[in-house]
Amino acid sequence: MPVLAYIASPRSGEKSKLLQQLNAMQHCEAFSADNAEILILVTDTPDTEAEKKLQKQLNRLEALESLSMTFGYNDELQYKGEGDGHED
Known part of the structure; x- marks a missing residue:
């Protein structure tokens, strides 16, 4: 279950x-920052395939200027004893 957190920057006025x-x-929950024109996005997908599909959907949002990941955890990899929980 990949859980990721992002800073989302909208296009001007969006x-x-x-x-x-x-x-x-x-699989998305977004919050408005109190002191900046940015959003905080947390995603929680059931598996890696759903995460890939969500990433494609996010890339198609015209109101989105940029998306910067700030945290990533993937328990599928953690249970296998691989990596740090974030999949490339």
Whole structure:
């Protein structure tokens, strides 16, 4: 179950739209930062295949300027004793 956290930067004037789009997506929960024009996005997908599909959906959002991962954990890899829990 990959759990990832991001800083999402919206295109100019698109913060509210992006927040709404992200929260409408399955496996996503987005929050508005109090002191900046950015969003915090947390994703929690059931498996690696769902994570790949979600990444493709995120890349198609026109209101999204950039997405920077700040945290990643994948328990599928942790249980196997591989890596640090984040899959490349």
